Amino acid sequence: MRAYLIRRAATAIVVLFGVSVFIFLMLHVIYPSPAIDVLGPHANRLSIAEWNAQHGFDEPWVVQYLRYIDQLLHGNLGYSYKLNQSVASLFQERWLRSAYLSGVTLFLSVVIAIPVGIYQAVRRNTFGDAVVTTGAFVTYAMPDFFLYLIAIQLFAITIPIFSYEGPQTTSMVSIIFDWRAMTLPIVCLTLLNLAGYSRYMRSAAIDTVAQDYIKAARAKGLPERLVLLRHLLRNAFLPMITLIGLSIPDLLAGNLIAEAVFNYPGLGLLFYDSLGTADYPVLLAYTLVGAVLVVVGNFAADIALTVADPRIRLV
Amino acid sequence: MTVTRWPRTLVACVAAATATTLGLAACSTSSSGGSVNSTTGAFGSVPAASGTPQAGTITWAESPGSAPTWILPIIPGADFTVYSTNSFNYELWRPLYWTQSGVSPTINQALSLAYLPTYSDGDKTVTVRLKTSYKWSDGQPITSKDALFFLDELRAAVGESAANFGSYTPGVGIPDQVVSASTPNATTLVLTLNKAVNPTWFTENELQLVQPMPAHAWAKASASGPILDFTNPANAKKIYDFLAKESGSTGTYATNPLWQVVDGPYRLTAFNNTTGAYTMVPNPSYGGPTSKIVPTLQAIPFTSDTAEFNAVLAHSIDIGYMPQTDVPQLARVKAAGYHVFGYPDWGFTIVNYNFADKTGDFNNIIGQLYVRQALAHLEDEEGYVKAFFHGAGGLAYGPVPAAPVSPYSPANALTNPYPFSISAAASLLKSHGWNVVPGGTSTCAKPGTGPGECGSGIPAGTKLAFNVLYINDPAIVGEQLTNWASDAKKVGITIALQSGTFDHVVAVANDPASPKTIDQWAMSSWGGFTNPAYPTTFGIFNTGGSSNGGFYTDPEADKLINASVTGSNPNAVKAEAAYLTAQQPSLFQPNPDFIVVWKDDVSGQPAAIEAMTQYYLNTELMYLTK
Numbered sequence: 001m002r003a004y005l006i007r008r009a010a011t012a013i014v015v016l017f018g019v020s021v022f023i024f025l026m027l028h029v030i031y032p033s034p035a036i037d038v039l040g041p042h043a044n045r046l047s048i049a050e051w052n053a054q055h056g057f058d059e060p061w062v063v064q065y066l067r068y069i070d071q072l073l074h075g076n077l078g079y080s081y082k083l084n085q086s087v088a089s090l091f092q093e094r095w096l097r098s099a100y101l102s103g104v105t106l107f108l109s110v111v112i113a114i115p116v117g118i119y120q121a122v123r124r125n126t127f128g129d130a131v132v133t134t135g136a137f138v139t140y141a142m143p144d145f146f147l148y149l150i151a152i153q154l155f156a157i158t159i160p161i162f163s164y165e166g167p168q169t170t171s172m173v174s175i176i177f178d179w180r181a182m183t184l185p186i187v188c189l190t191l192l193n194l195a196g197y198s199r200y201m202r203s204a205a206i207d208t209v210a211q212d213y214i215k216a217a218r219a220k221g222l223p224e225r226l227v228l229l230r231h232l233l234r235n236a237f238l239p240m241i242t243l244i245g246l247s248i249p250d251l252l253a254g255n256l257i258a259e260a261v262f263n264y265p266g267l268g269l270l271f272y273d274s275l276g277t278a279d280y281p282v283l284l285a286y287t288l289v290g291a292v293l294v295v296v297g298n299f300a301a302d303i304a305l306t307v308a309d310p311r312i313r314l315v
Numbered sequence: 316m317t318v319t320r321w322p323r324t325l326v327a328c329v330a331a332a333t334a335t336t337l338g339l340a341a342c343s344t345s346s347s348g349g350s351v352n353s354t355t356g357a358f359g360s361v362p363a364a365s366g367t368p369q370a371g372t373i374t375w376a377e378s379p380g381s382a383p384t385w386i387l388p389i390i391p392g393a394d395f396t397v398y399s400t401n402s403f404n405y406e407l408w409r410p411l412y413w414t415q416s417g418v419s420p421t422i423n424q425a426l427s428l429a430y431l432p433t434y435s436d437g438d439k440t441v442t443v444r445l446k447t448s449y450k451w452s453d454g455q456p457i458t459s460k461d462a463l464f465f466l467d468e469l470r471a472a473v474g475e476s477a478a479n480f481g482s483y484t485p486g487v488g489i490p491d492q493v494v495s496a497s498t499p500n501a502t503t504l505v506l507t508l509n510k511a512v513n514p515t516w517f518t519e520n521e522l523q524l525v526q527p528m529p530a531h532a533w534a535k536a537s538a539s540g541p542i543l544d545f546t547n548p549a550n551a552k553k554i555y556d557f558l559a560k561e562s563g564s565t566g567t568y569a570t571n572p573l574w575q576v577v578d579g580p581y582r583l584t585a586f587n588n589t590t591g592a593y594t595m596v597p598n599p600s601y602g603g604p605t606s607k608i609v610p611t612l613q614a615i616p617f618t619s620d621t622a623e624f625n626a627v628l629a630h631s632i633d634i635g636y637m638p639q640t641d642v643p644q645l646a647r648v649k650a651a652g653y654h655v656f657g658y659p660d661w662g663f664t665i666v667n668y669n670f671a672d673k674t675g676d677f678n679n680i681i682g683q684l685y686v687r688q689a690l691a692h693l694e695d696e697e698g699y700v701k702a703f704f705h706g707a708g709g710l711a712y713g714p715v716p717a718a719p720v721s722p723y724s725p726a727n728a729l730t731n732p733y734p735f736s737i738s739a740a741a742s743l744l745k746s747h748g749w750n751v752v753p754g755g756t757s758t759c760a761k762p763g764t765g766p767g768e769c770g771s772g773i774p775a776g777t778k779l780a781f782n783v784l785y786i787n788d789p790a791i792v793g794e795q796l797t798n799w800a801s802d803a804k805k806v807g808i809t810i811a812l813q814s815g816t817f818d819h820v821v822a823v824a825n826d827p828a829s830p831k832t833i834d835q836w837a838m839s840s841w842g843g844f845t846n847p848a849y850p851t852t853f854g855i856f857n858t859g860g861s862s863n864g865g866f867y868t869d870p871e872a873d874k875l876i877n878a879s880v881t882g883s884n885p886n887a888v889k890a891e892a893a894y895l896t897a898q899q900p901s902l903f904q905p906n907p908d909f910i911v912v913w914k915d916d917v918s919g920q921p922a923a924i925e926a927m928t929q930y931y932l933n934t935e936l937m938y939l940t941k
Contacts, residue, residue, distance in 0.1 A: 050476040
């Protein structure tokens with residue numbers, strides 16, 4: 001186990017280094033002169049030259065990269081020259097909002113997908129299975145923004161039960177308890193995730209139901225409830241663990257379109273806005289933190305798999 | 316002159332797609348739904364002021380990405396937008412001259428801090444006299460020293476970096492042309508310039524940048540430090556560094572005592588630097604005109620146009636805007652209890668020609684006036700406004716658009732010199748030695764420089780085939796160009812359409828400082844420019860201009876542009892605009908309207924409501940009726 005952890009940590013460092021070099025290079029290809037993006041196409045030559053010098057963009061990219069890594073190792077994510085705030089403070093203000101929306105959504109999606117998937121597997125090819133499958137396909141195929149707009153139109157404008165936008169406060173306590181504002185984004189995102197998760201769960205459960213140990217459990221007269229909970233659920237849940245691990249980065253990435261439509265400023269939107277303004281420090285930090293979460297998510301999934309299924313050994 | 320960048324619409328297609336799918340509003344209702352007039356550019360109308368003023372708060376929609384990130388009136392290029400100035404900074408600190416009257420880009424004397432200046436010594440000396448009716452919110456009078464303080468701090472700012480002032484042009488205007496400044500009395504500021512200027516240009520484009528700052532409260536190098544002599548350059552630098560540092564602390568805008576000393580109609584009481592939301596309360600010391608009961612102003616930020624439009628449909632915002640893609644839903648907005656008025660921006664949108672692109676001898680082809688005229692004839696502006704802008708747009712044939720109308724609008728700004736006519740375009744090409752192949756690619760049949768020949772540097776067999784690089788968002792850019800290219804094909808001009816992101820297009824096709832990609836594009840479209848009140852194209856179409864991305868050069872244009880900036884004729888810019896409209900240094904396109912919507916219970920001076928289409932916010936002239 002220890003050797004495995006060390007190996008994974010070493011791999012993670014290599015991956016993160018590669019990601020940082022790649023992103024740094026890509027940004028220089030996409031924005032060869034960020035000064036024009038930042039100052040605008042009308043900026044005079046002197047302003048562009050002095051701005052580039054002020055921010056070190058007049059130096060070779062290798063020098064710029066090494067300087068960036070140096071400040072990163074000192075815990076400095078940089079300073080946004082468009083928003084006049086440190087990247088750390090920008091992240092601090094937004095990550096909880098994004099994490100809350102994504103986290104609640106992820107939790108609800110998994111909690112609902114499990115019984116739904118099992119139900120579909122056990123009642124395979126019945127009317128109920130067909131109804132749920134149809135609903136999942138429709139939701140899965142639907143562009144997310146379209147679902148958001150329909151929900152807003154129906155439940156915030158035509159029948160004004162909920163708010164058309166997310167909470168505008170920065171207080172997390174207020175956000176958590178503002179059910180009127182949070183219901184539509186959470187429900188919509190949950191529905192979208194649920195469509196995919198329930199299909200995975202159904203598929204895994206169908207495979208598991210056909211296993212001999214399920215038949216044996218039933219044959220020895222174990223109540224169906226216990227069969228499902230003790231034998232089917234634990235085994236069918238394994239693919240979901242991997243899926244959840246891969247969803248961890250969503251906690252950072254947030255849900256860009258949902259944030260845009262529901263007027264909910266989170267990290268995803270910060271990244272999008274930064275792309276439009278060539279805000280290097282924000283883009284770099286966001287991408288690197290995203291890479292860290294991908295590595296951590298996968299790692300966590302691997303660990304969880306060994307716990308859920310002792311037959312799997314980390315070597 | 317500031318660059319107009321097409322608004323970024325994250326989910327631009329969303330509302331339209333939804334409207335279509337849900338059957339919420341039929342596109343065909345757009346033209347009849349509003350009082351569209353493609354000649355004047357107006358979309359809807361503004362009713363006269365009515366109702367009894369009531370106290371309250373006006374909520375105003377902040378466009379996506381327009382949250383203020385700077386508060387000091389000397390705004391760096393990185394933070395400089397029409398929103399950071401007109402909708403935020405001007406609410407707190409007024410400029411010497413207010414250059415907007417309704418939709419008309421003219422000086423509004425009632426809203427100006429100073430009387431019109433006088434010029435002497437062959438237009439090398441400017442005397443500005445401040446009004447005494449304006450005061451700082453702490454009761455101190457606004458003096459000429461406060462205007463001088465701005466100029467000295469501006470000099471310190473650009474001395475550190477030219478990027479520290481978004482409106483800075485090295486060597487031109489303020490502060491570089493001011494060789495000395497004096498304040499003979501509390502209300503008079505005298506500027507001596509290094510050379511004669513065109514008085515109208517200097518007043519309307521340069522002096523309007525001056526925002527007096529409270530020297531008695533701000534001229535210090537630390538929060539608790541003493542007031543310094545800002546006329547000493549070393550002190551000025553220290554003061555600027557301190558003020559700039561404080562201005563960079565976005566989280567303290569509403570609490571920092573510095574920013575509480577204002578001369579504008581409002582004072583900031585709340586600012587959220589995460590979202591950009593802010594609240595301003597009326598400044599009781601404000602000396603300018605106001606409505607009977609000035610409302611509190613609350614800026615509500617939006618993460619997308621879609622989110623803003625939902626707020627309008629939910630009737631939850633007092634003053635908002637209608638995104639261009641949502642114009643077909645006009646009836647819904649009206650049904651939600653809103654007035655609607657749109658007007659095009661005072662500026663121009665262009666397809667830039669690359670006069671230095673040697674690919675296929677494009678530089679020589681586009682250098683021919685008749686080719687540019689033919690290309691202009693192939694543009695169906697009225698059709699584009701109707702089809703792609705849903706009637707919410709204004710026509711523009713040159714750097715001065717047909718709307719808004721200004722005292723400097725030349726005759727050919729109002730009547731298209733090159734109206735849409737495919738046959739006229741074909742005739743121009745044929746009469747200059749081209750073998751026109753409709754649907755194919757026309758070629759030069761008669762090379763040479765004589766009458767009836769293709770022109771200098773165009774060999775026989777040269778094809779009329781080139782590319783146009785354009786931004787992929789918003790969609791109306793591509794729609795117009797696709798239509799234009801389609802009509803061009805009818806006279807054998809093959810235009811290859813290549814779209815890209817704004818950053819890509821600007822990097823490739825608008826970098827006159829570093830023309831590495833000079834032969835990669837023949838034409839480009841990424842937006843345009845908002846005109847200053849005195850609409851000279853200095854910097855854009857003069858040889859070597861910092862924004863002359865197409866490398867246009869014409870001695871006559873240079874002479875006229877120079878006259879606009881340094882000549883004594885106040886109407887010089889009219890001749891400049893007329894000449895450029897005739898010469899077509901770029902393809903001028905129609906301008907989309909900025910459409911303002913406001914609740915029925917918001918009223919006030921119609922001019923103040925109209926001015927919102929030009930990104931000026933004068934809620935101090937408005938009021939709530941319930």
